[in-house]
Amino acid sequence: MSLLEINNLRVSFHLGHGRKLQAVRNVSLEIGRGESVGLVGESGCGKSTLASAVMRLIPADGGVVSYAGDNVLAMRGRKLFDFRKKAQMVFQDPYGSLNARISVGSAIRECLDVHGIGAAAERRERVVDLLNTVGLDAAHAGRYPHEFSGGQRQRIGIARSLAVNPEFIVADEPVSALDVSIQAQILNLLKDLQEQKHFSILFIAHDLAVVRYMCSRIYVMYLGEIVESGGAEDVFTRPAHPYTRALLEAVPDIDGVRRRRPDRFMEHVDGERSASSVRSIENGKWKMENSSPSPSVSGCPFHPRCSQAVEICRSQKPEMIKAAAGHLCRCHFVENYG
16 A cells, blocks of 8 residues: 555746746656655756655645645645654755754754654653664764764754654655765665664665665656656666666766775665766767756657657657556657556
8 A cells, every 4th residue: 555646746936037947747656655765867857846845845736645645735734744743854965954053962852842742851862762773872962963974964864854753754865965985874774774664765866776775666757757667676677768778877987997885785786877967879979968847848858868769759748658567668669568
């Protein structure tokens, strides 16, 4: 049974002078109870916008976000308050997500205060327990955010998200601002916590190797739309959409040597490639390009960057079709398994 279902979610931003940027376009996805689902795509594709709309941090234009059967977008008052106890978020910038003027212990305890969890003594004990859970000491509770490293601040952000025992967590690029060695520690921590506490997680990233390690299913996003979805191993071993294949192949080795990541994370992702931008082929050579959310592109949104594009791609938008069992792709040239 799904915990979260998103159906035809739309989010746009007004740019002035009658112009509008459609950041999320009719996106549908679902997350089961206790499941880890990845949302991947290059910077600017709409991943974080979707997450913010799901968490009611920004308004949506339309669609339905159903959480345990209730439409999150229609929630008001007490229902919305209760939803925010069940659903928490870990942000990309661990420093920006913390109040520099209060101690980290107070930042964590604030969640307990707002939701009225426990007596004063129980809240103090809960703060210490949470700090220990994420690998920090009780003595850290009295310190301020600027006294910690980036990795430690992200641990604090995770502790704060766990304070109210959520059922669902959105992790929005939680390791992209951290050093590679620290990334591995945070990923392993998140994976262990998810397995222990059985919360569902929407893990957003542009690093495909990270998503493969963390998630059982993957949605690939391009210009505000889902272009491919399926089981993590299926998407990695049999990518159907040219954008997904480009993401997997985008970053070349430097002098034939890949940077390695330590510990358990490395055991799962050694040899994988990732990218924050995609390259297209021009005259047989890779060319770096930036995606554009321009609404003027007709047909398939990816066709200006696709080496396989033909006339139908320029004139007709493809539907999402079944590429394999449980594997969907939005491309004219995917065999339909019906």
